[in-house]
Amino acid sequence: MDLDLSQLRALDATVRGGTLEAAARALHVTPSAISQRLRALEVATGRILLIRTKPVQVTESGQAVLRLARQVDLLTADVARELGGEPFPDLVPTLPIAVNADSMATWVLPALAPLAGDVCFDLYREDQEHTSALLRAGTVMAAVTAEADPVPGCSSTRLGGMRYRPMATPAFRRRWFPAGPTPEALVRAPVVVFDRKDDLQHRYLHARAGSDAAPPVHYVPASADYVAAVTLGLGWGMVPDQQARGVTSELVGLDPACAVDVVLYWQQWRLRSATLDRVREAVLEAAGRELDQPGEAAR
Numbered sequence: 256m257d258l259d260l261s262q263l264r265a266l267d268a269t270v271r272g273g274t275l276e277a278a279a280r281a282l283h284v285t286p287s288a289i290s291q292r293l294r295a296l297e298v299a300t301g302r303i304l305l306i307r308t309k310p311v312q313v314t315e316s317g318q319a320v321l322r323l324a325r326q327v328d329l330l331t332a333d334v335a336r337e338l339g340g341e342p343f344p345d346l347v348p349t350l351p352i353a354v355n356a357d358s359m360a361t362w363v364l365p366a367l368a369p370l371a372g373d374v375c376f377d378l379y380r381e382d383q384e385h386t387s388a389l390l391r392a393g394t395v396m397a398a399v400t401a402e403a404d405p406v407p408g409c410s411s412t413r414l415g416g417m418r419y420r421p422m423a424t425p426a427f428r429r430r431w432f433p434a435g436p437t438p439e440a441l442v443r444a445p446v447v448v449f450d451r452k453d454d455l456q457h458r459y460l461h462a463r464a465g466s467d468a469a470p471p472v473h474y475v476p477a478s479a480d481y482v483a484a485v486t487l488g489l490g491w492g493m494v495p496d497q498q499a500r501g502v503t504s505e506l507v508g509l510d511p512a513c514a515v516d517v518v519l520y521w522q523q524w525r526l527r528s529a530t531l532d533r534v535r536e537a538v539l540e541a542a543g544r545e546l547d548q549p550g551e552a553a554r
Contacts, residue, residue, distance in 0.1 A: 263324035265292035273310030353386035353398035360478035361497040366541030397523035415546025423491035445490035
C-alpha cells in the first residue's frame with residue numbers, strides 16, 4: 256500500500272473530532288478536502304475505515320490504520336525535534352492516554368504537567384478494569400490499567416497499588432454503624448458508588464455482608480465529587496489513600512483492618528518513540544513516589 260501522510264492525518268483528525276467538519280477545522284482545510292482524503296485512503300487500503308455517523312465510528316480495519324496514523328504522527332514529531340529547533344505547532348504530537356479517574360485526580364496530571372509544552376495529551380477517563388479495551392481498539396497509545404498481561408503489540412510495566420478503605424463521616428458512622436460495619440448495618444446503610452462499572456464498594460460489601468447485599472446506592476461519576484459526596488454524608492464509600500490524606504479531619508475509617516488494593520500497570524504501544532518514552536519515564540517516576548510498591552508497608 257502507498258499511504259499518504261495527509262490522508263493518515265485526516266483519518267486521525269476525523270476520529271478525534273468525531274466529524275469531518277471538526278477534522279477540517281483542526282487541519283485548516285475544507286470538509287470536502289477531508290472527505291476526499293478519506294476516500295483516497297479507503298481506496299488505497301481496499302477497506303471501509305469509517306462509518307460516517309455523527310460521531311464517526313471506526314471499523315475494525317479502520318482501527319488498524321488509525322494505529323498506523325498515530326504512530327506516524329508521533330514519529331514525525333520526534334524526527335522534527337531531533338533535527339533541531341522547535342517543531343511547527345501542527346507537528347506537536349497528540350498522545351491519547353486512558354487513565355482511571357482516581358489516578359487522574361491524584362498523581363497522573365502532576366506527572367504529565369512538565370511535558371505539556373512538548374506534547375498535547377488527549378486523556379480518556381475510564382475505569383482501570385476497562386482502559387485496556389481502548390488500547391486494543393487503537394483509540395489510545397498508552398493506558399493506566401489493572402490488566403497485567405500485555406495487550407497485543409504493547410508492553411506492560413507494574414506501577415504500584417492504590418489502597419481503598421471504607422470511609423464515612425463521623426456522624427454517618429454513628430447513625431448507621433453504631434456497632435461497626437456489621438452485615439446487618441451494611442445491608443441498610445447508603446453507599447456512594449462512582450458509576451456502574453465501579454465494583455470496589457461491592458467487593459468489600461460482598462466480603463462482609465454476602466453477595467446478596469443490596470443497600471441503597473448513590474452514583475457520583477467524578478472522582479473529586481465522589482469524595483465530596485462521602486464527606487457530605489450521602490453514604491459511605493471506598494476512598495483511596497491518595498485522596499483520603501486531604502480529608503482526614505472530615506472522614507473516619509469504618510473498618511481499619513480491611514482495605515481493597517488495586518494494582519495498576521502502565522501499558523503502551525511497542526513503538527520506539529522518544530516522546531512516548533519520556534511520558535513513560537514521567538509516569539513511572541510519579542508512580543514510584545505516590546503508589547504503594549511491592550513489599551511496602553500499608554500506610
